[in-house]
Structure formats: structure tokens, C-alpha cells
Amino acid sequence: MERRQFLRNSAITGAAFAFSGAKGWAKSADAHIDILIDEPKGEISPNIYGQFTEHIGGVIYDGVWVGEKSKIPNRYGIRSELIDKMKQIHVPIIRWPGGCFADSYDWKDGIGPASKRPRRTNFWEGDHDAIRLHEKGPQIFEPNEFGTDEFMRFCRLTQAQPYLAANLRSLPALDLDHWVEYCNSPAGSTTLADVRASGGFPEPFNVRYWGIGNESWGCGGNFTPEEYASEFRRYTTWIPGYGLDLQLIGSGPNDNDIDWTHRFFEQIYSDHAYHNRSFTGWSVHHYASDLSRGRISKGDRKGDALQFDSVDWYELLRQCDLTEQIIQDQWTAMGQYDTDHHVKLVVDEYGPWYREGTELDPTHIFGQQITMRDALATALTLDIFNRHSEKVSIATCAQLINNLNALFLAHEDRFFATPNFHVFAMYAAHQGGEALRTVFSAPDVRYMRDGKSAQFWGLNGSASRKGQVVTLTIVNPDLSKATETQIALGGARIIRADGTVLAAADMHAHNTFDRPNAVTTANLAVAINGEQLSVTLPPASVTKLTVTLG
Incomplete structure (x- = not known):
């Protein structure tokens, strides 16, 4: 080395x-x-410093959630060390439950008494990489122990705002209305408010941020931009507000797919114009991988989290630095239709992505070690968001714990902060500042x-x-x-x-x-x-x- x-x-x-x-x-x-x-x-929006948690591998189970009866120190089943560390860096917003998991998630499975919740096949069980990992250890299906109530408690304990990703691929639009109703209807006003109260939450959760689908060009439905625009209109034309200023976030492109953005916005802002002031965010995802020195020709598209040389170092940083060009290009494309730039960019998945092999436990699908290289990659990305504070309203690092670009790694009763945590701690002072x-x-x-x-x-x-x-x-x-x-x-x-x-x-x-x-x-x-x-x-x-x- x-x-x-x-x-x-x-x-x-x-x-x-x-x-x-x-x-x-x-x-x-x-x-x-x-x-x-x-x-x-x-102003630099504090929400640029958000985090992402998905039901994949060890993010929720073994990461966030240890269970109320666990000997591991916890608060209402949520790992205490994680809560304390997140408060230190003032995490402003958390995205949940996915990611691709959201595209097959029925929110109704995760409410009510935990003992009566159904067990389901997790989306990631069908992923080939996940199956390969599971050959080393037990498969993890979704027990639904951690649902909407538990996530909202997690947000309250960490003083973060919730950002929910709705299932547009496999649930009807009415289910989104009902999820909003469950979260936000006043105490005693609806049957779903009564169900929420029976779980210990009589007062509404007041969720403002709603993602309308996830990666709709891929796992979220494999839509064309025009098809997704039609679905987006349908899902967002009427959503109960309950006096809140809802912020609806569209499922934008992978990396810098300008064509996807042009075609979606052209459809939305066509003669049959879409008028919804709650549409305020356009999601963009960008993962960085080291692709240097012929690895693609060898069938290995990703480098290793720990075994790399100086060329790999710079090439990974170069891939992360492309975020700036993506932001500039997407902003220009959006502005051709949304001329007053009412809709801002939401970079709700970003960070380095390496091949498997450095996860702490076989069940931690896509878990990877975090080195100084990742700390610099994360820091330069946050600097990009700060420099484009007028364009980016939300960003959530993928992911919080036991996964890609994590701030924390944990297994059972052991826990530590990665170099990325220290980056977020250093950069927290930018939140709410004037760029x-x-x-x-x-x-x-x-x-x-x-x-x-x-x-x-x-x-x-x-x-x-x-x-x-x-x-x-x-x-x-x-x-x-x-x-x-x-x-x-x-x-x-x-x-x-x-x-x-x-x-x-x-x-x-x-x-x-x-x-x-x-x-x-x-x-x-x-x-x-x-x-x-x-x-x-x-x-x-x-x-x-x-x-x-x-």
C-alpha cells in the first residue's frame, strides 16, 4: 500500500x-x-445535509433498529449510539423507506401492532448480488418491525424531518392519499388518525416531503419519461394537505440523463399544463465508481473499497466531481420549461459504490468500508451543493449506516463512526448560512x-x-x-x-x-x-x- x-x-x-x-x-x-x-x-438549505435509510441489508435491521427488548442500548428499539451521533451533526432530514425497496413497499404492512404485521419478501432478495452474498449467511426477509411509526419516532429522536418515498410502481394513487392521511390528519378526525393514535401517536406527524416514486426509469416501473409524467400528474393532482405546505418531489434521471428531464418537463409543461405549486423538487441520483485501467473489459465494473492505488484515488474523486456538471446541466434543462425555477434539484442518492467484499457481516448487502478517499469524495460533493445553494434544496447521502458511503458501521452491539461522519460534523456549520x-x-x-x-x-x-x-x-x-x-x-x-x-x-x-x-x-x-x-x-x-x- x-x-x-x-x-x-x-x-x-x-x-x-x-x-x-x-x-x-x-x-x-x-x-x-x-x-x-x-x-x-x-442561503444554504440545512436539508442539503440529509441522510438516506433503506430497508436493505444491515441499514435498518442491525443498523438503526435493534428492537425494544434488545440488550443493546436503545430508545424505543432504535440504537442509542446512532441517535446521539446524529444529533451531534444536526441531521436535518431523513429519506425512507427507499430506494428501490420503496417501489415494492406497502406502507400498511408497517403499522399497527408489531406482532400482527405481515412478513414479506424484501425487494432486494431478488437481486443477484444479494443472493450471492446470502450464500455466506442467512437470508433476510422483511419482518415489518420497523414501519412508519418507528421511522417517525426515529426522526423525532434525532430532530430530523421525515422525507417519505411513495410507491408509484405497485400501489394505486389512493394509497398515497391514505398514507398522507395516516401521517397528517388531525387527531380523531379520520379512521386512519385513530389507527395512528392506537400506536401511541395521537398527534399528526406533519410530513411535508413526499417523493413520488423512485428511479421510475428503472426499478420504480421502467417507465418512459412521458409515461412517468402521466403517472406523476395522476398521483399528485389531489393530495390532502391538512394545512401543510406539502413538497412533492419527482423521480428524475440517473446521473446526467438530460433527455429524461427534457421529455418529462416538456410533458408536464405542455399545452395541458400542470399547475401544482407543491411540485418543488426534481430528484437526481449519482453514484461514483472507479472504472480505471481496463476493469470494465475484465467484467469488473467497480473497484475495491480498501484495495486501491493513487490512480484509483483520483479517478474516484473525478467521478464524484461530475456532480457539479450534472447539477448545472439539469438546472439548465429544467429552466427551459420551469422558467422561474420553482422546482429545485434534490440529490437524494449519491456517493461512491464499490464491489462487495468489505461488508462487516454477510447480511449487510452493499455494505462497504469507508476510507479517507470516501471522506474527500463526500466533502467535495457537499462543497458542490454549497456552491449551488440556489439550485439544490435537498440532498441525502446514500446511506446512513452499514451500506454505501455510510457515516456509521455497526453489527450487533458494536458500533463506530466512519471518516464520513467527521466530514458531516465539520460541515454542519454551513447549514442555514449565506453562501x-x-x-x-x-x-x-x-x-x-x-x-x-x-x-x-x-x-x-x-x-x-x-x-x-x-x-x-x-x-x-x-x-x-x-x-x-x-x-x-x-x-x-x-x-x-x-x-x-x-x-x-x-x-x-x-x-x-x-x-x-x-x-x-x-x-x-x-x-x-x-x-x-x-x-x-x-x-x-x-x-x-x-x-x-x-
Whole structure:
């Protein structure tokens, strides 16, 4: 494995350290960051920092839900450690129950007494990869122990808003109306409100965010855009509101399928125009995989979560960085029909996706280890959302626990936070802040890919402001060079500057049950030079600066 000896061992375990030209470091040419504090771009929606939970593998069972009778510390059956950690990073919104699981889920199976709920075949039981994994362990069918009531309690315990994905593939539109009624009708007003009350929730859940189907181009019905537009009209033409400002989210394209978006919006905004102010979101999914060096020709479309080299590192980050182009292209396509941009983008599935083999338990379908590479991939994606705060209203990381790009990994009574958790903790300060236009100037990183020269940007990030406090987050993707950086804030008087960094001596570094703090944050020295800041950003790092202005 490649190693870069630029940090002391104590730094890797979280001890405070200062990067200020330590002996033996390789230094790049100077980099400059200009934060234009007089050029705000709009508020960064807290909902950009959402999470996604699906009934797949170990996400719900063995992850979120341990059961009320479990010896594992829990609150109403929900893992206590998970609740506490989620509150630390202020998770604003959680998407549930899928994903593709939602496309075959009947919400009525998950209400009422748990002992009387039906057991069903989970959507993912028919997936070939899932079957291959299950040859190593027991199959997991859906017991429906965790349903709407349990999810709502999970949201309340973590102080997050619920975002429900409705089944458009296999349930009629009336079932969506009834699910809204179950969740939102006033106490005692309807039969479904009485059913909700019998489960311990007399007051309504007040769910505002509703996804109308999921991946309707694939597992959600294999529709054409025109067919989905017709179904979308039918499912959303009348939904009981109960005084709430419902936010309806359409099932948009996979990656940057501009044709799907054009054809859907053309159908919706045709002569038979669709007038529904509750249609406020257009979902986009983008997963990143390392496809470098002939892997496709060998039949292996995805790289490994732990076994990768420097080329794989940069190629994975490059795939994640495509999110910016997707946002720009989709926004342009939508604006040709929705000229006032009433509908915003919702990136409700994103993150790296690797081949199987690093899951903690055979039942954790699509479970994977999370390294420093994933931390940088997640950070640069969050920075993209911040930079496009006027376009993106919601984003949910796929997924919260025991799956792709997870913030947490758990099995039975053992639990730890991954490097991604630390990224979300560092970036939480952006929530609700005013995005500021920020210019990054740094030499590109150069490397060889398949015998040809390739390059990737040298520094990037985002900035926001709340009152007199500016938060700047920076990703340095360079595996070999620390970057001495000058930061200007438009002539503002700087009173104080504090730094936090996430870095490790090994690009493969990750946390485990035995070493849960192998990768964690540490303090970073920041020098104030009049109206500027000076900081040395370590290689392969994520940095947060908190700057107090006078």
C-alpha cells in the first residue's frame, strides 16, 4: 500500500497538531483563496445535509433498529449510539423507506401492532448480488418491525424531518392519499388518525416531503419519461394537505440523463399544463465508481473499497466531481420549461459504490468500508451543493449506516463512526448560512492514467457566513503535497481564526471496531496576517476554518 509519511502517529489518533512547514514535507506552489464576503449567493438549505435509510441489508435491521427488548442500548428499539451521533451533526432530514425497496413497499404492512404485521419478501432478495452474498449467511426477509411509526419516532429522536418515498410502481394513487392521511390528519378526525393514535401517536406527524416514486426509469416501473409524467400528474393532482405546505418531489434521471428531464418537463409543461405549486423538487441520483485501467473489459465494473492505488484515488474523486456538471446541466434543462425555477434539484442518492467484499457481516448487502478517499469524495460533493445553494434544496447521502458511503458501521452491539461522519460534523456549520462566492487558485494535481497524463484540480471548497462568522471548507486531493495557502476575505477585519483538519498518513486509513478513532479530526494552526490568513493544508485532507470578523 502507498504511504505518505507526513503526519506524526499521534496526529492520526486525533492529537492536536500544527502544519507549519514541518521538516521533510513536500510543498506545492502557493495557493490562494478569495472569499468575496460582499457577494452572497443565497442561503444554504440545512436539508442539503440529509441522510438516506433503506430497508436493505444491515441499514435498518442491525443498523438503526435493534428492537425494544434488545440488550443493546436503545430508545424505543432504535440504537442509542446512532441517535446521539446524529444529533451531534444536526441531521436535518431523513429519506425512507427507499430506494428501490420503496417501489415494492406497502406502507400498511408497517403499522399497527408489531406482532400482527405481515412478513414479506424484501425487494432486494431478488437481486443477484444479494443472493450471492446470502450464500455466506442467512437470508433476510422483511419482518415489518420497523414501519412508519418507528421511522417517525426515529426522526423525532434525532430532530430530523421525515422525507417519505411513495410507491408509484405497485400501489394505486389512493394509497398515497391514505398514507398522507395516516401521517397528517388531525387527531380523531379520520379512521386512519385513530389507527395512528392506537400506536401511541395521537398527534399528526406533519410530513411535508413526499417523493413520488423512485428511479421510475428503472426499478420504480421502467417507465418512459412521458409515461412517468402521466403517472406523476395522476398521483399528485389531489393530495390532502391538512394545512401543510406539502413538497412533492419527482423521480428524475440517473446521473446526467438530460433527455429524461427534457421529455418529462416538456410533458408536464405542455399545452395541458400542470399547475401544482407543491411540485418543488426534481430528484437526481449519482453514484461514483472507479472504472480505471481496463476493469470494465475484465467484467469488473467497480473497484475495491480498501484495495486501491493513487490512480484509483483520483479517478474516484473525478467521478464524484461530475456532480457539479450534472447539477448545472439539469438546472439548465429544467429552466427551459420551469422558467422561474420553482422546482429545485434534490440529490437524494449519491456517493461512491464499490464491489462487495468489505461488508462487516454477510447480511449487510452493499455494505462497504469507508476510507479517507470516501471522506474527500463526500466533502467535495457537499462543497458542490454549497456552491449551488440556489439550485439544490435537498440532498441525502446514500446511506446512513452499514451500506454505501455510510457515516456509521455497526453489527450487533458494536458500533463506530466512519471518516464520513467527521466530514458531516465539520460541515454542519454551513447549514442555514449565506453562501459566499469563493475563488480557489491552485496548481492542478497531475498523474498518469492508462499511460496518459491526467490532471485534477488542486484545491476546491465552499464558504458561508452567519453574522460575523465565516466558515470555509477546503479539500486538498493531492496525495503527496502539503499546500501553503493564503486566504483573503475582501478586506474584512479578522479577529480570530480556528482550524480543524481530517487527514491520515495512509490513503487507505479507516476506522474499525478495534480502532474506532484511527481516523478522526485534529486542530490545525492558522496564522492571521492583517487582512489575510495563512494555513498549510496537509496532503489528502479536508479542512474547516472558522473565521470571526470584527
